[in-house]
Amino acid sequence: MSRPDWIVLVLTLLGIIAYGLYKGRTSRDLDGYFLANRMVPWYMVLLGIMGTQASAVTFLSAPGQAYTDGMRFVQYYFGLPLAMVVLCITFVPAFRRLKIYTAYEFLEQRFDLKTRTLTSFLFLLQRGLSTGISISAPSIILSSLLGWDIIWTNIFMGGLLIIYTMTGGAKAVAYTQQLQLIIIFAGMFIAGYMVIHHLPAGVGISEALHIGGKAGKLNIITTGVSSKGFDWNDRYNLFSGIIGGFFLALSYFGTDQSQVGRYLTARSVSESRLGLLMNGLVKVPMQFLILLLGVLVFAFYQFNKEPVFFNQSQIDLLASSKYKDSLKVLEKAYEATESARITALSFPQQLKVIEGQKAGYKATVRRWLKDIGGDDNDTNYIFLRFVVDYLPKGLVGLLIAVIFLAAWGSIAATLNSLASCTIVDFHKRYSRTTNEEKEYRLSRMYTLFWGVFCVAVAQLAYNLGNSLIEAVNVLGSLFYGVILGIFLVAFYRKRVGATAVFISAIIVEAGVIFLNILSRKGIVPLSFLWFNVVGAIGVILLSEIIQICSPKLNIRLRDKA
Amino acid sequence: MTEETQEEEAPLFKRWSVWYMLVIGFLILLILFFYFLTKKFS
Numbered sequence: 001m002s003r004p005d006w007i008v009l010v011l012t013l014l015g016i017i018a019y020g021l022y023k024g025r026t027s028r029d030l031d032g033y034f035l036a037n038r039m040v041p042w043y044m045v046l047l048g049i050m051g052t053q054a055s056a057v058t059f060l061s062a063p064g065q066a067y068t069d070g071m072r073f074v075q076y077y078f079g080l081p082l083a084m085v086v087l088c089i090t091f092v093p094a095f096r097r098l099k100i101y102t103a104y105e106f107l108e109q110r111f112d113l114k115t116r117t118l119t120s121f122l123f124l125l126q127r128g129l130s131t132g133i134s135i136s137a138p139s140i141i142l143s144s145l146l147g148w149d150i151i152w153t154n155i156f157m158g159g160l161l162i163i164y165t166m167t168g169g170a171k172a173v174a175y176t177q178q179l180q181l182i183i184i185f186a187g188m189f190i191a192g193y194m195v196i197h198h199l200p201a202g203v204g205i206s207e208a209l210h211i212g213g214k215a216g217k218l219n220i221i222t223t224g225v226s227s228k229g230f231d232w233n234d235r236y237n238l239f240s241g242i243i244g245g246f247f248l249a250l251s252y253f254g255t256d257q258s259q260v261g262r263y264l265t266a267r268s269v270s271e272s273r274l275g276l277l278m279n280g281l282v283k284v285p286m287q288f289l290i291l292l293l294g295v296l297v298f299a300f301y302q303f304n305k306e307p308v309f310f311n312q313s314q315i316d317l318l319a320s321s322k323y324k325d326s327l328k329v330l331e332k333a334y335e336a337t338e339s340a341r342i343t344a345l346s347f348p349q350q351l352k353v354i355e356g357q358k359a360g361y362k363a364t365v366r367r368w369l370k371d372i373g374g375d376d377n378d379t380n381y382i383f384l385r386f387v388v389d390y391l392p393k394g395l396v397g398l399l400i401a402v403i404f405l406a407a408w409g410s411i412a413a414t415l416n417s418l419a420s421c422t423i424v425d426f427h428k429r430y431s432r433t434t435n436e437e438k439e440y441r442l443s444r445m446y447t448l449f450w451g452v453f454c455v456a457v458a459q460l461a462y463n464l465g466n467s468l469i470e471a472v473n474v475l476g477s478l479f480y481g482v483i484l485g486i487f488l489v490a491f492y493r494k495r496v497g498a499t500a501v502f503i504s505a506i507i508v509e510a511g512v513i514f515l516n517i518l519s520r521k522g523i524v525p526l527s528f529l530w531f532n533v534v535g536a537i538g539v540i541l542l543s544e545i546i547q548i549c550s551p552k553l554n555i556r557l558r559d560k561a
Numbered sequence: 562m563t564e565e566t567q568e569e570e571a572p573l574f575k576r577w578s579v580w581y582m583l584v585i586g587f588l589i590l591l592i593l594f595f596y597f598l599t600k601k602f603s
Contacts, residue, residue: 074595081588085581213602220595238592273580274572280584284591 005397024168045275051177051409056138066294079245084280132457208299244529481535504542
């Protein structure tokens, strides 16, 4: 990176930390630290929800996803607006009425302590690990692309935000997320403008869309239905997006404390609702625009030489392997093919042959990488490689800052929620402390602890490679449905008691894990989005059956509830 | 109870159900628009 890039990057990051420290002054109690004294307006709730959901990988991966697989990924978000409506009708009024700090407190009031402790523990386990991954993933990309040291990148990605999150709690998180999202959107719009600016004369957005469409990148709506029927293993289509996406969004926004903690900070039920509903209105168009950026970058590379592999660090790895001589020959041939392809753009027959050769070279590089144990997937590097190679000085620094800020917004909210669950659901619940000043100081310590924990997990993820990342991603999709099922029973099945829901949750969880094993072995073709549906509906049905079969249990638990 | 009732009042519209219909209606419009784009450019 050039000096102007460094200046922009450092100033932006320091500015955010200073802003968080300045705005984060709050009352020294749990209400102030975790709920910003319930004084946040709806638009900051909205930005908080969006900033928490959108991690760095959202802005790095999505354009690359559109570049390789097309825009059908947007369907993943179709269930989200529907989930926002259900949350506003059921979850928000219940949470606000009980004046709770964490979503899991509600479960003790409705069921019992063991159900609350179990769900809160699952949240801490899953979120603690996955936050480490969300630090690690963008750090790996930045360190590969810019040659930065991975330990320092992890510390900057996950460590600096601890300063303002620990000091100012939820209020600092809310105010910084507001500023972060403004910078992120500005950066992404500038990047979009620069892609269009770099297209040849006479090629505008419409022509770029035609180019993308011809290559199958405008596959925004797909049904997943073929001559063989519906493909249950197809990740992104209209039906999995609406149904699976609905259950996933309902679970994430309704039962994950990192999100619940955002709308509990609102001034009133109305402000919480408005923040959520606005999220339902803007999320899908926002995701569409980020994916569109990927299609525009794709169109750009039709007129310019595309790298044989977007992750340069893996090419460097090949250059020092047994394939180093073959790579030299391949790179020379690929370079000539790309030059020939650009001059043959107006000759479809010739172009088809050249593109076939090009695809062959790219496939060879992937095969070699796989053979030497490298990473043969460069999707996450596409957008950032374009930024680094083609954007002017200063703007590169801004876009790198965007990656950091996107990570910080999401991680800061999560650290705040991890600390709130630790102190409210465990420390305070079991030790029954009443000293507000002491609770406040402990909350800050727990924020620091979780921050250090997540950075350590990030480092571990780098050392262990893809195996841990995959394991954590699977972990989330395995638990979300069951936790949602517990909450849905709490809201909608009043006659079902604590023991029935607890037993059914454990049985269904075991079933979902078994289903995942069958799915991974290819015995049951089922995409991960459907696990949320199976888990949630499974808990509702099984708890109802257990309750009907055990009337004595029913009476005792109803009395207890 | 009074506080709860006051909080239930929806901004801009008389009832929250109008907001819910707006969100769902907008989603349907978006899906139709995306379908149009898919057909036009693919």
